[in-house]
Amino acid sequence: MGFYRNVGDVPPKRHTQHRRPDGTLYYEELMGEEGFSSDSSLLYHAGVPSAIVDATPWDPGDQSLTDNRPLLPRHLRLHDLGTPDWKSVDVVTGRRLVLGNADVRISYVVARETSPLYRNAVGDEVVYLESGSAIVETVFGALHVVQGDYVVLPRATTHRWVPSGSEPLRAYAIEASSHIAPPKRYLSRYGQLLEHAPYCERDLHGPGAPLLVEQADVEVLVKHRGGPDGITGTRYVVPTHPFDVVGWDGCLYPYTFNVADFEPITGRVHQPPPAHQVFEGSGFVVCNFVPRKVDYHPLAVPVPYYHANVDSDEVMFYCGGDYEARKGSGIGQGSISLHPGGHSHGPQPGAVERALGAESFDELAVMVDTFRPLALGEGGRACEDPSYAWSWAGRGSPL
Incomplete structure (x- = not known):
């Protein structure tokens, strides 16, 4: 993105000691793209971000694909995928794969339940919210999401969906095998959105203050490469809650963009x-x-x-x-x-x-x-x- 933000408590110099009030160190984590050669952010954790205490397989659902053969234009009625038990479905585990190839997978879900903690290690996600409202809690902070919002989640961002209204969440998930960004022709060579772009930085809404959750032995679902259909999953148990970040800064973070601002x-x-x-x-x-x-x-x-x-x-x-x-x-x-x-x-x-x-x-x-x-x-x-x-x-x- 090239759009810098600074949230919470960070030290004045990167990669230097950052201490709690009791004198012990916070743990610095770099979340970056393309092997230290593209956008990144630094997050400061109370616990060790690499620590796990258990790992078991997790099945992310049917990821199989069938060729469009004979080659036909097709009409798919996504609202038919809503089930009578949608109140017990969540935006992460309830997704049903609609279309896909090696670059992108498109899913749809009708949901009302709070999702597990989740991160997609395959690529970035853009989730369009057709109806409903939610809080998307992330390791960077919370996003307030309403109908018409695109939610842009960088690869490996730990998050969960928490519905916030009475209307069901109808979510259209675009999951990449790469990163997702504004078109290059809209950006200056330094990353600013240009005057001819159909939206600008004022229309992008990042997370607010850190969430600072204290909890031990927490489950996190991770979608990653592998398995017979190319996508599989792992369920980790981590000793401290991922939302233990006291502050972060950088140019890589989740954000929302509402289609009405285009x-x-x-x-x-x-x-x-x-x-x-x-x-x-x-x-x-x-x-x-x-x-x-x-x-x-x-x-x-x-x-x-x-x-x-x-x-x-x-x-x-x-x-x-x-x-x-x-x-x-x-x-x-x-x-x-x-x-x-x-x-x-x-x-x-x-x-x-x-x-x-x-x-x-x-x-x-x-x-x-x-x-x-x-x-x-x-x-x-x-x-x-x-x-x-x-x-x-x-x-x-x-x-």
């Missing part, structure tokens, strides 16, 4: 998806489509032109408003469309004509474009609408 880039004619980009990871990008004024050329066609995803698979999560280009397809709130590379796609029949003369669109969607093919996870296979692929032709499924 200022859309518009033009006289239709703008391509990169104009809507909000984050990027290795092998994928994240965009959001928000309510906005649309193209103002007198002969403009406001909905997207038909396009072939030559290099990417396109995943659109429809999470609000009325998505004009998909009317008549069966897609609605809580839907995902998957348009794979090798298949030309675009507006549903009649959408172009209906959109002519429109001045604004009231739509809200989160898009993930990947540069390797996506496969279907257990959750995706469970909630597919089998008629979607044939909707442009106006025919039923031949299968």
Whole structure:
């Protein structure tokens, strides 16, 4: 990020003695990226951050993937994944894998329970909260999360989700095998968000004061590489609570960004998806489509032109408003469309004509474009609408 923060009690000079009131030392931990060559933060713990007293296998759920074969555009109804027992489900262990490849995995969960302490050692996470509110407690401090927030969690950040309202948490989790950051074209060479960026540092909300929890023999779930599907887990027991940090400083930490703070880039004619980009990871990008004024050329066609995803698979999560280009397809709130590379796609029949003369669109969607093919996870296979692929032709499924 390159956006420095200093929270709590830290010494005036890094890598120097930092003592408690009784004269004993705090334990300094560097949390950094790319082998000491990128962003990092220094955290000061009351206990030894490496200490463990037990370790057992933990099963993070079905991580298997099935190829998109035959190659089809697909419609997945994520709201069908909510179960009657959602009040006993949490945002971490209740996730159901929808789509994935070697670079990114997309999951969905409807939950109400407080999650276990958890860290993802595979890569960074961005979790979009479709509904509900929560406190995300982290080793850096607490994040207050509301509907429409992206929660950006750097790799190996120990945290837990604590629901804070009566509404269920509907969470759309984008889990990378890399780091996730703002697009490079939005940043100065020193890491500041530039004037042409659709958001700025004021829109990013980091954690507040340290949590300072005192507790012994605490369980932490860790998702990491391994196992037959490439992802597995371990349950650690640690002798002191991970939230024993008295202070930290640096440029690597979790934060929230609300989709309502994204200022859309518009033009006289239709703008391509990169104009809507909000984050990027290795092998994928994240965009959001928000309510906005649309193209103002007198002969403009406001909905997207038909396009072939030559290099990417396109995943659109429809999470609000009325998505004009998909009317008549069966897609609605809580839907995902998957348009794979090798298949030309675009507006549903009649959408172009209906959109002519429109001045604004009231739509809200989160898009993930990947540069390797996506496969279907257990959750995706469970909630597919089998008629979607044939909707442009106006025919039923031949299968």
